[in-house]
Amino acid sequence: MVAVFNGPEEHNLVVCTLCSCYPWPVLGLPPAWYKSPDYRARAVREPRAVLSEFGVTLPETTRIHVWDSTAEIRYLVIPERPPGTEGMDADALAALVTRDSMIGCDLLEPPA
Amino acid sequence: MNGPQDVGGRHGFGPVVPEDESIRFHAEWEKRVLGVTLASAALGYWNIDASRHARESLPPAIYYGASYYEIWLRGLEALSPAQERFRRRNSPTAGRSRPVSARTAGCRRTRSGGSGQGRPDRTPRPRPPLRHRRPGPHAQSPAEGSHRLPGYARGREGIVTALHGCHVYPDTNAHFEGEQPCPLYTVRFDATELFGGMPIRP
Numbered sequence: 001m002v003a004v005f006n007g008p009e010e011h012n013l014v015v016c017t018l019c020s021c022y023p024w025p026v027l028g029l030p031p032a033w034y035k036s037p038d039y040r041a042r043a044v045r046e047p048r049a050v051l052s053e054f055g056v057t058l059p060e061t062t063r064i065h066v067w068d069s070t071a072e073i074r075y076l077v078i079p080e081r082p083p084g085t086e087g088m089d090a091d092a093l094a095a096l097v098t099r100d101s102m103i104g105c106d107l108l109e110p111p112a
Numbered sequence: 113m114n115g116p117q118d119v120g121g122r123h124g125f126g127p128v129v130p131e132d133e134s135i136r137f138h139a140e141w142e143k144r145v146l147g148v149t150l151a152s153a154a155l156g157y158w159n160i161d162a163s164r165h166a167r168e169s170l171p172p173a174i175y176y177g178a179s180y181y182e183i184w185l186r187g188l189e190a191l192s193p194a195q196e197r198f199r200r201r202n203s204p205t206a207g208r209s210r211p212v213s214a215r216t217a218g219c220r221r222t223r224s225g226g227s228g229q230g231r232p233d234r235t236p237r238p239r240p241p242l243r244h245r246r247p248g249p250h251a252q253s254p255a256e257g258s259h260r261l262p263g264y265a266r267g268r269e270g271i272v273t274a275l276h277g278c279h280v281y282p283d284t285n286a287h288f289e290g291e292q293p294c295p296l297y298t299v300r301f302d303a304t305e306l307f308g309g310m311p312i313r314p
Contacts, residue, residue, distance in 0.1 A: 002274075017120030017262050019164055020180070029136045029146075035180045039128045041119040044264060045307050053128045068120065071164070071260045072229055072279050072296050099133045 001026070002073055004065065006080040006104065011058055012065045013051070013104035014075045015043035021069030023076045027099055034103065044068060054105045077104040084110040113256050114263065115168040116175035121264035121307060142181040149184050158191050160229070161286035165258040166190040231293035233278035240272045240297070258286035268305050274298035 001023055004012040016022065017040045022030040033039050042050050047064045051057070058064070067075040079101035085093060088111070100106035119125070137143050153163060167175075167187035175183060260282050278293040285291050 015120075017264075018117050018168070018260060031131065031133070031135065032138065032180065033128050033130055036128065037119045037176070038125040041122045041125040042128070043120075044262075045121045045303075050128055054130050068262060068265075070262060071161075071282055073276060073298070100130065105130070 001076055002067075003076050003078050004067065005078045008059075008080065009062060010065065011062050011104065012067060012075070012077050013043060013047050014067045014069065014077060015040060016069040017041070017044060018068075018070050021071060021074060023074040023102075026076055027102060031099075051105065054100065056105065056107055077102050079106070079108050082108045082110040113168065113258065116170065116172035117168040118263045120262045138179075142179075145181040145185045145188075149188055152188060152191075158288075159280075159285055161258060161280070161282040162288065163187055163191060164282070165286040168258070229280040230276075231278045231280060231291065233293070233295065235295075237275055237295055240275055257283060259283045264306050265299070265301060268301055270299040270301040270305070272297045273300045 004014075006012055014022075015034075020030055020035040022034060024030075039050065044066050047066050048058065069075060079097060081093070082096065085096070092111075096108050096111060098106045098108070101108055149163075153160070158166075167183050167190075169190065170178070170183065170186055174186065178186065274297065276296040276298070279296040280291040281294045
């Protein structure tokens, strides 16, 4: 399994265009949309449009990397640490993390 | 093969519909298909590459009209002939005669995810990044059989950025022709190399 790290300048998005490869040991079974032809077809060609359907808009200057698993390697996205989390420990940070953010389809909100 | 599964970059598909993260199934029968598929695979009559190939060999009209777990179920149906090929090419004691403990271990491996297809690599390899390496010649016009090269990347120029050691070669394993482990690389492509410039929307 390969972990890829999101940040202000680089955003990673995971897809399996041929089937449904997904980091089961960490994230469990993939959601239906991840396995849908809609996501698989469009994530590689128009990732910004796909992200907008999750309510995610990235700055034009952010470079997007799309990782196509296609069988052998599983990718896990480490989401960008949101502002206002300085001093939080691992457990508190983990509570902010969503499943979709670890696919690359969500941005984490600062703590309320 | 240019099968219906190879949808990466294709036009005409619709919006992605996110849903609550707690939802895993949309019907009770889907859970049973998942369970039967994993349990059947653990019997050892076929391998994961053969099961993918079975799903990807479904007629396009059926594949595109089927939900995910329906594709899995139809793939299982198609694997029965594959099982016969396996039995012809292997010892008659292979598969079914394995002890129950081996079967459940296989099931656990399947459930734990990951490909589990890594194999030892004893041959020195050049270290990435390797610039402007082209895909192999078969990538230009793939055989009819199974392979894992998406159509959108076929014949395109990329950069090898990582070597992951040797893995089972799906092109042969899917057809019960042996694992024939090969080096596995990550290749990075620019979007403009794959899809041209920005699309012009009316």
